[in-house]
Amino acid sequence: MIRAVLRDLASGPIAVQMRRFVVVGALTAALQLALLWLFVDTAGLNYLVGAAVAIEITIVCSYVLNNAWTFRASRNTGVSEYLTGLLKTNLVRGTAIPIQLGVLAALVEWGGVMYLVANVVAIIISGLYRFVLDAQWTWG
Numbered sequence: 001m002i003r004a005v006l007r008d009l010a011s012g013p014i015a016v017q018m019r020r021f022v023v024v025g026a027l028t029a030a031l032q033l034a035l036l037w038l039f040v041d042t043a044g045l046n047y048l049v050g051a052a053v054a055i056e057i058t059i060v061c062s063y064v065l066n067n068a069w070t071f072r073a074s075r076n077t078g079v080s081e082y083l084t085g086l087l088k089t090n091l092v093r094g095t096a097i098p099i100q101l102g103v104l105a106a107l108v109e110w111g112g113v114m115y116l117v118a119n120v121v122a123i124i125i126s127g128l129y130r131f132v133l134d135a136q137w138t139w140g
Contacts, residue, residue: 014135020070021131027065028058029123033116040115047108047115048101055097063089063138071139085138092133096126 032054039050063086067075076085100122107118 017070017135018131021066021134024062024065024070025123025127028062029120031061032058032123033119036119037116048105051101051104051115051119052097055093055100059090059093060086062093066134067139071135074139076139088138089134092138093130095133096130099129100126 035054035057036047036050039045039053040047043050045053066089067082067085076082100119103122103125104115104118107113107121108115111118113121
């Protein structure tokens, strides 16, 4: 069963979407890290507050890119549908914020990991969760 799932991810019907989702995720993760660094090291915010603000900004950026490219075949068009999709992705990704912030805080506070490195790990851990819910609900 696991091999079948992995095979589908590599060459199955969702493989292209998954690859595009990863590319968008990598771009917005880079943006999130840059914003986090800016908020913490330049503006002096607490790393968890800075992360929460950076996450929300990248949620909007991710939606715009994923709607236009990753889920192009089922994209949300029209003002009402587009805004409903943005609300849905905010709900999906909003539920991932505690996961991401929890992993971030645990790695920084208990693991002694630098906050930017810890945030990369937190993004990866919450990424699969976000993909499944976005694919099924936001664009499903």
